[in-house]
Amino acid sequence: MGELDAGLDDYGRVIELEPKQFEGWYNRGSAHIAARQYDDAISDLSEAIRLRPNVGYAYCNRGLSYLRKAERVKALADFEKGLSLWADMPLCYYGRGEIRLADGKYQEAIDDFTRGINSKPTAESLAQRATAYESIGEKKKALKDYRSALSLQPRLKTAAAGIARLTQNNQD
Template sequence: MAIRRPKAMKTIWAALGAAAALAAAGSANAAVTVIGGGLAEACSQAAIRGESAPEYEALCTTALESEFLNARDRAGTYVNRGVFKLRRAQYDMAVKDFDLAIRLKPDVGEAYVNRGAAFIGQKRYAESVPQINKGLELGVEEPAKAYYNRALAYEGLEDAKSAYFDYQKALELKPEWSAPREQLVRFTVTKRGG
């Protein structure tokens, strides 16, 4: 991909093996913190820890069925339950939970970012970008994950330049996170006069 710069400079961004890397990379999931004790908080903590086993999803379901939760915590619990489904590649079911969260509380950015991640898993890259953008606009607890996911979507759309910049932003926001650094290694940036 070429970009025109002042003084007739061209920059070319190339991603090597983008399709293979996309499949291997996986998306980053953003959990929602729920406090106050009880099953909803336990569900939240398991999602934050990176758990994926079905029993954690069941914990969220029990919380939704049996606990009195305000709108934010109920929406957050739907997001967290969707994250467990997302981690097990149950994309359609995950999207349903993210949709429920958005209907309850349309300002929870993580619901949009994760819906975008599910769309990436379904190879619906063009649909994922506006979802992730909406999540970033609303604000999320872990924006690095949103930029990482958007980079994956851009790679799926064969927009190497945008993917490169989003991986860089993810690394800038969370320098200790190895995933964006590993993706950036695949890129080659060259400049030539034109």
């Protein structure tokens, strides 16, 4: 509902009542991510992981927080750990793909984005995979992904720009 502050307050009360419960820490950490409060998210998710170290999605969320803080080594370690615990987590694939894309490891990025998209497609992941395809000269695959991204999110600027860039010299 967009009531992040109220949600954070409620999770804080849950943690006060039951500080040894994973769910309170995990949920408040996830709410901190939504509020773009990444240091607080990392703190809460680290406590959730301490309480239940075998829950892969907690590592994925903490990895996302590290990634948004540009702490790529820590982010990658968390994505890898999350995937080692549970191999079907789109968020970990998307995060790792984002790192690989930035590192110029385009085929590895495509592989990660594809694994995530096969489970839970998002406009952003399709646009990022399209960027990787474009980087290796796979124009048709890039256009298809940019168009799919726009079908999910019609105002996604990166997808619209990609289509414009790839079709400026000829009409596809």
